Amino acid sequence: MPDLNNKTADTELPPDYHIHTPLCKHATGTPADYRAAARSVRMGELCFTDHAPDPSGYDLKHRMTILQFPSYVLMVRSIQDGGSPRVLLGIEADYYPGAEPFLRDWLPHQPFDVVLGSVHYINDWGFDNPDNLYVWDSVDVKGVWRQYFSLVRSLVELRLFDVITHFDLPKKFGHRIRDTDLKEMVQPLLDRIAKAGMAIEINTSGWRRKVAEAYPSPLILNLMRERGIPITFGSDAHAPEDVGYAFDKAVALAREAGYGHFRRYCARQSSLCPLPA
Numbered sequence: 001m002p003d004l005n006n007k008t009a010d011t012e013l014p015p016d017y018h019i020h021t022p023l024c025k026h027a028t029g030t031p032a033d034y035r036a037a038a039r040s041v042r043m044g045e046l047c048f049t050d051h052a053p054d055p056s057g058y059d060l061k062h063r064m065t066i067l068q069f070p071s072y073v074l075m076v077r078s079i080q081d082g083g084s085p086r087v088l089l090g091i092e093a094d095y096y097p098g099a100e101p102f103l104r105d106w107l108p109h110q111p112f113d114v115v116l117g118s119v120h121y122i123n124d125w126g127f128d129n130p131d132n133l134y135v136w137d138s139v140d141v142k143g144v145w146r147q148y149f150s151l152v153r154s155l156v157e158l159r160l161f162d163v164i165t166h167f168d169l170p171k172k173f174g175h176r177i178r179d180t181d182l183k184e185m186v187q188p189l190l191d192r193i194a195k196a197g198m199a200i201e202i203n204t205s206g207w208r209r210k211v212a213e214a215y216p217s218p219l220i221l222n223l224m225r226e227r228g229i230p231i232t233f234g235s236d237a238h239a240p241e242d243v244g245y246a247f248d249k250a251v252a253l254a255r256e257a258g259y260g261h262f263r264r265y266c267a268r269q270s271s272l273c274p275l276p277a
């Protein structure tokens with residue numbers, strides 16, 4: 001019989017559904033290292049979601065090539081031994097205008113458990129890349145947020161992704177807009193996301209950045225919960241020690257917003273699980 005008084009014995013962290021590998025050229029550690037890290041923080045499941053290849057040459061500096069993709073799958077498969085923590089295969093796929101033909105042809109035919117959708121570029125500006133931080137000085141910040149969310153809207157309408165990652169990414173370096181403007185931009189978008197049946201990730205990497213806040217903000221999280229949009233958790237780990245980063249805090253944040261459950265995926269089918277106590 002399980003010892004119900006022993007809290008630590010049955011308190012598990014929710015699964016980390018946002019983990020990279022060195023194939024993206026800016027992460028360290030083998031998949032086995034990430035899994036060992038997950039085990040050490042009492043996590044029952046983790047999902048690798050490295051940056052998807054893109055044969056057009058888009059952002060080649062930060063992703064595997066299409067020829068490397070089979071070795072990514074093999075790398076993840078090689079640590080799927082049926083033991084704990086369970087290992088899932090996913091991907092973080094970028095949306096940008098023009099990505100549609102490849103994504104439509106390729107994504108649905110891969111053996112993924114979960115597909116994260118992200119927007120990292122506005123036109124040819126990688127707005128969350130520290131190397132391009134200076135560009136922020138010469139743009140209209142509110143206009144950038146508006147453009148960003150219109151790209152996310154196109155991502156949603158493609159119906160190719162399961163989870164939206166780092167939903168309010170333009171805040172990364174502290175470029176915020178007023179709550180009223182933010183609400184006006186995100187509410188119609190969240191309505192579409194709810195209708196599409198997608199989830200939004202609580203991405204704890206924001207706590208490691210200048211903005212010092214998880215993605216999305218508590219304000220957005222509340223608007224999500226009002227619409228019944230499910231959540232997943234992701235550390236956006238680019239090093240094994242990031243696995244499960246600040247997940248206790250993220251669970252508390254979800255609870256404060258009124259969430260009692262998170263979503264899991266397997267072969268792109270979702271189910272709901274209660275949040276850990």
Ligand code: ZN
Nearest residue numbers: 020024026051
């Ligand atoms: Zn990355």
Ligand code: FE
Nearest residue numbers: 092118120166
């Ligand atoms: Fe990303």
Ligand code: FE
Nearest residue numbers: 018020092236
């Ligand atoms: Fe990522």
Ligand code: ZN
Nearest residue numbers: 092165166236
């Ligand atoms: Zn990311």
